[in-house]
Amino acid sequence: MSTRTGSxxxxxxxxxxxxxxxxxxxxxxxxxxxGALVAVHYGTNKNAAAQTVAEIEAAGGRAFPVRAALGTPDGIDTLFTELAAGLPEPHLDILVNNAGGGGIGGSLEQVSPADVENLFAVNVAATLFITQRAVPMLRDGGRIVNISSCAPRVAAPSQVAYAMSKGAVDVLTKTVAVELGPRGITVNSVAPGATETEGTAALLDANPQMRAAISAMTALGRVGQPADVADVVAFLASDDARWITANVIDVSGGTAISPAIGAR
Structure with a gap:
């Protein structure tokens, strides 16, 4: 977690x-x-969301949890009902579409219709319709940041459906940026690479070869950390990024940008 504080x-x-x-x-x-009041959305893990809120409040910040299962119209209705209940006014300044799921889909031979349906329901449809519902709430000059992936650029054969879903998010980003530009609302994608989270840390710790292989694939020579991504999102949410829109910003440490990377 980033330790930087400010207003x-x-x-x-x-x-x-x-x-x-x-x-x-x-x-x-x-x-x-x-300084933002943050609605902390979660799907099923109430305790983890409560921990996020507790960490924010312990540091002097403000937050409240919002529970909704994404991937269905009912879930998005629930999300915005709970969001409205937690906000002091029916306005939003920043939307970060981070939620994703559905696995990676496998290779061309392995991917199934269910894989594609699940991936696109959460990664694409939910991002689209959450954005659609949020736009009337967004103040002019607001910010939308979509969490994409370096997968569409790297084109890993084992992630064909996942890469397709994130590629769709990048197209959505550029299209919505043009539509909302007259209101001064910026829309950008942030594209991480492999990142060490609660879900991947144990695997990486138990498999030093995997950690080494991932590190060797990046120009900066290490696995990404959540704060590496969060700091870029915070910049895009700030006024300093007011002239940046319709971009896919790679935050992967330079994953697979050269044939020499991975051979060293």
């Missing part, structure tokens, strides 16, 4: 989906440290 987002409100753990938790805590 760049004082008076702002933010919704971070999938904020109970990992990258989402790091984003929520960073936005709160910068």
């Amino acid at each position: 760049t987002l004082t008076g702002k409100t933010a919704l971070v989906t999938g904020a109970s753990r990992g990258i989402g938790r790091a984003i929520a805590t960073r936005l709160a440290a910068d």
Whole structure:
């Protein structure tokens, strides 16, 4: 978690989906440290969401949990009902579409219709319709940040459906940026690479060869940390990023940018 504190987002409100753990938790805590009131969305892990809120409040920030299962229209209705109940006013300044799921889908030979349906329901449809519902609440000059992946750029054969879903998010980012530009709302994607979270730390610790292989694939020579991503999201949410929109910003430490990377 980032330790930087400030007041760049004082008076702002933010919704971070999938904020109970990992990258989402790091984003929520960073936005709160910068002064925003943060709605901490979670799907099923109430205790993890409560921990995120507790960490924010212990550091002097403000947050409240929002529970909703994404991937269905009912889930999005629930999300915005709970969001409205927790906000002091029916306005939003920052939307971070971080929630994702459905696995990676496997290779071309392995991927199934169910894999594609699950991936696109959460990674694409939920991002689209959450954005659709949030836009009327967003103040002019607001911020939308979509968490994508370096997978569409790297084109790993074992992640074909996952990469497709994140590629769709990047297209959505650029399209919505054009539509909302006249209101001064910026829309950007942030594309992490392999990141060490609660879900991956044990695997990486138990498999030093995997950690070494991932590190060797990056120009900066290590596995990403949630704060690496959260700090970039916080920048995009700030006024300093007011002239940046319709971009896919790679936050992967330079994953697979050269044939020499991985051979060293």
